[in-house]
Amino acid sequence: RRYLDLTDLSSKEQAELIASRTVEVLPGVEKLAERIEERRAAGKGLHVKLGIDPTATDVHLGHAVPLIILSRFQRLGHDVTLIIGDFTAKIGDPSGRTAERPPLTDDDIAHNLATYREQVRPFFDFEKVSFRQNSEWLAPYTFPELLGLLAQVPASQLLQREDFRNRLAAGSGLTMTELLYPIAQGLDSVALECDVELGGSDQLLNLQMGRKLMELRGQRPQLVVTMPLIEGTDGTGAKMSKSKGNYVGLSSPADDVFGKIMSVPDRLMEPYLKAWTEWTDEEIALALGRVGDRSLHPMDLKKVLAGEVVAALYGLDAAMAARAGFVAQFSKKSFGDVESLPVVDAGEHGALTVAAVLTTVLEFTPSASAARRLAKQNALRLVVEGGSGQSTVVLAEADAVRPLSEVLAEKLSDA
Ligand code: TYR
Numbered sequence: 001r002r003y004l005d006l007t008d009l010s011s012k013e014q015a016e017l018i019a020s021r022t023v024e025v026l027p028g029v030e031k032l033a034e035r036i037e038e039r040r041a042a043g044k045g046l047h048v049k050l051g052i053d054p055t056a057t058d059v060h061l062g063h064a065v066p067l068i069i070l071s072r073f074q075r076l077g078h079d080v081t082l083i084i085g086d087f088t089a090k091i092g093d094p095s096g097r098t099a100e101r102p103p104l105t106d107d108d109i110a111h112n113l114a115t116y117r118e119q120v121r122p123f124f125d126f127e128k129v130s131f132r133q134n135s136e137w138l139a140p141y142t143f144p145e146l147l148g149l150l151a152q153v154p155a156s157q158l159l160q161r162e163d164f165r166n167r168l169a170a171g172s173g174l175t176m177t178e179l180l181y182p183i184a185q186g187l188d189s190v191a192l193e194c195d196v197e198l199g200g201s202d203q204l205l206n207l208q209m210g211r212k213l214m215e216l217r218g219q220r221p222q223l224v225v226t227m228p229l230i231e232g233t234d235g236t237g238a239k240m241s242k243s244k245g246n247y248v249g250l251s252s253p254a255d256d257v258f259g260k261i262m263s264v265p266d267r268l269m270e271p272y273l274k275a276w277t278e279w280t281d282e283e284i285a286l287a288l289g290r291v292g293d294r295s296l297h298p299m300d301l302k303k304v305l306a307g308e309v310v311a312a313l314y315g316l317d318a319a320m321a322a323r324a325g326f327v328a329q330f331s332k333k334s335f336g337d338v339e340s341l342p343v344v345d346a347g348e349h350g351a352l353t354v355a356a357v358l359t360t361v362l363e364f365t366p367s368a369s370a371a372r373r374l375a376k377q378n379a380l381r382l383v384v385e386g387g388s389g390q391s392t393v394v395l396a397e398a399d400a401v402r403p404l405s406e407v408l409a410e411k412l413s414d415a
Contacts, residue, residue, distance in 0.1 A: 005075060006072070006075045006076050006077075007075070007076060007077040009076065011033045011034075011036040011037040011040060012033045014033070014036050014076050015029050015030070015032040015033035015036060016029065016033075017072065017076070018032065018069060018072060018073070018076075018225065019032070019225075020281075021068075021069065021227070021228075021274060021275075022069065022225050022226060022227050023201045023226045023227060023228055024201070024204070024224070024225070024226045025223065025224070025225050026207075026208075026223065026224040026225075026226075027223070031223060032196070032223050032225075035195055035196075035223060036076075036078075039195070044079075045076075045077050045078035045079045046073065046078040046079065046195035046196055047078075047079050047081065047192060047193060047194050047195045047196070048070060048073045048078050048079065048080045048081065048194070048195065048196045048197075048198065049080075049081045049082075049083060049188065049189060049192055049194045049196070049197045049198070049222075050066050050067065050070045050080070050081075050082055050083070050197070050198045050199070051082075051083035051084075051085050051088070051134070051185065051188060051197075051199075052082070052083070052084060052085065052116065053085035053088050053089040053092075053093060054084055054085065054086060054089050054109050054112035054113035054116060055089050055092070055101070055104060055112065055242070056112055056242035056243075057111065057112050057115065058119070058242060058247070058249040058250070058251065059116060059119040059120060059249070059250045059251075060240060060242065060247035060248055060249050060250060061230065061240060061247065061248045061249075061250065061275075061276065061309070062200075062229070062230045062232075062239065062240035062241065062247060063120075063250070064123070064250065064275070064276060064312075065200070065227045065228065065229075065230055065275045065276075066198045066199060066200060066227050067120055067123045068123060068275075068276070069198055069225065069227060070082070070123070070124075070198055071123040071124050073196070074124060074125055074128065074129070075125075079128075079130070080124070080128075080129055080130070081129075081130040081131075081132055081192055081194075082120065082129055082130070082131050082132075083132050083133070083134050083188055083192075084113050084116055084117075084131060084132070084133050084134075085133075085134050085185075085188075086109050086110075086113060086133040086134065086135045087133070087134045087135040087138040087139060087184065088134055088138070088181065088184050088185060088188075089104055089109050089112075090103075090104055090106075090109065091177045091178065091180065091181045091184060092104075092177075092178065092181070093181055093185075093206070094163060094164070094167075094174070094178040094179075094181055095163060095181075095202045095203060095205065095206060096163050096202045097163060097167075098163075098166065098167065098170070098172060099167070099172050099173070100173060100174075100175060100178065113133070115251070117131055118251070119249075119250045119251050120250070122250070122312065122313050122314070123312075132192070134184070134188050134191075136191075137187070137188075137191040138184055138187060138188075141187065146183075149183070149187075149213065149216065150183070152216050153183070153212070153213075153216075157209075157212070158179055158182065161205050164179070181206070182205060182206045182209035183209065183213065185206045185207075185209065185210060186206070186209040186210040186211075186212065186213035186214070187213060188210070189210035189211075189213065189214055189222050190210075190213050190214055190217050190219060193214075193219055194210070194214075194222040195222060195223060196222055196223045196224075196225055197210055197222050197223075197224055197225070198225045198226075198227065199224075199225075199226055199227070200226065200227055200228075200229050201226045201227065201228060201229055202229060202239075203226065204224070204226055207222075207224040207226070208224060210222055210224075211224065228271065228274075228275070230271060230272070230275050231268060231271060232244055232246025232247060233246050233247065233248060233260055233261075233263065233264045233268075234246040234398060235264060235265035235267075235268065235396055235398055236398070248260045248261065248309075250313060254310045254313070254314045254318045254319070254321065254322040255322050255325055255326070257306070257309055257310050257313060257314075257322070258306045258307070258309075258310050258319075258322035258323065258325070258326050259306075259326060261302065261305060261306035261309055262299075262302050262303070262306050262326060262330075262377075262378055263376055263377075263378065263396065263397060264302075264396070265396050266291070266298045266302075266393075266394065269288065269291075269298070269301060269302060269305060270284065270288055272305055272309075273287070273305055273308075276305075276308065276309050276312060277305070277308045277309075287301055287304075288301075298394060299378060299394065302378075303323055303326070303327075306322070306323070306326075307319040307320070307322070307323050310322045310323075329377075330377045330378065330379060340383075341358075341362050341364055342362065344357055344361060344362065344404070346404055346405055346408055349361050349404060350403060350404050350405030350408070351403055351404075351405065352403065352404055353368070353400065353401050353402060353403055353404070354371065354375070354380075354382075354395060354399055354400045354401070354402065354403075354404050354407055355368035355369075355371035355372055355375075355400045355401055356368060357404050358371040358374075358380075359371055368400075368401075371400050372397055372400045372401065374400075375395050375396060375397045375399060375400040376397040378394050380394070380395040380399075380400070381393065381394055381395065382395055382407070382408070382411060384408065384411055384412060391411075393411045395407065
């Protein structure tokens with residue numbers, strides 16, 4: 001595969017490229033540029049860390065957001081380490097959690113991490129990625145060492161965290177091991193002497209603990225780079241996660257990746273384009289503007305997006321094949337020969353689900369599940385007639401099982 005080499009960018013350009021799709025760079029983008037400059041002068045790259053806990057078998061597109069930034073660092077000539085948190089997975093990261101995670105056994109973890117390396121391969125110049133499991137240094141860490149360290153960490157620093165405070169207040173239980181999670185993650189940064197650690201914006205406090213521990217151990221604190229959390233494909237607003245089932249696995253077949261991206265609500269196109277393509281903000285704005293003024297159909301932009309994601313994972317040929325497959329399967333009919341159905345009075349039937357309207361009122365689909373399937377294939381469009389004229393919206397699968405009146409109200413307020 002072709003691999004884009006960006007090593008000739010200046011330190012400032014590098015720092016700005018990294019910062020362009022991140023939430024925060026701490027203590028600042030200039031500091032990142034300075035650190036790059038300094039390492040360069042010594043003929044070296046930065047040590048950049050990203051960790052993933054093997055709490056499930058699939059790595060997914062949510063993880064791809066920091067993975068892509070990590071791969072950018074690599075293209076810029078830096079040394080990247082991917083930590084597979086076999087030790088931290090056993091504690092369970094409490095960041096943003098409202099309850100304890102179900103415990104994982106050693107077997108679960110071994111099973112989960114077996115294919116992690118392969119799953120992230122597409123993003124990297126693979127042979128040059130350093131993979132480390134943090135049990136390597138965390139398992140032999142002794143109690144006296146730990147106490148020596150903890151004696152210097154103010155408890156207030158941990159207990160002030162909103163997620164911890166909420167759980168204490170809600171009486172939902174918070175274990176001592178969870179309190180120590182950020183310490184374990186920070187010790188990884190100490191072990192690797194990281195210059196930079198990446199993570200989702202929910203990782204901020206863990207990443208800052210890394211800075212603190214590095215300082216306590218006489219090292220220069222790492223820079224911290226956070227990325228947006230990506231919403232899941234279900235469009236409910238929840239972040240993409242294994243436990244919600246609203247994710248696209250990095251190792252799902254190309255056709256499934258394509259189809260799943262095609263099924264997401266239109267409003268996710270912007271964050272998804274920002275997360276997984278190399279398009280500039282201007283290019284994204286241009287494309288979305290054309291969707292906005294109806295000179296480009298959202299389905300068509302979504303096909304481009306889905307193609308980009310598949311291409312990133314499987315290459316261009318696979319993307320073209322997936323697209324052709326999708327088009328053959330679902331979009332055979334051109335817009336002109338779409339079947340239009342009789343107008344439905346929302347006042348009378350609004351309480352029924354969209355699927356029920358299609359099945360019982362319009363007798364268009366044989367069953368509610370057939371209606372859902374159509375929606376899943378982006379084949380259902382709702383034409384809304386209101387004061388400001390007519391507008392057409394594509395219904396998502398989730399819309400099919402909601403009351404017509406609710407869907408209408410939402411689409412009208414979106415429009
Ligand atoms: N806490 C991170 C997460 O849950 C995973 C991680 C583990 C990150 C160890 C860094 C690290 O050193 O996503």
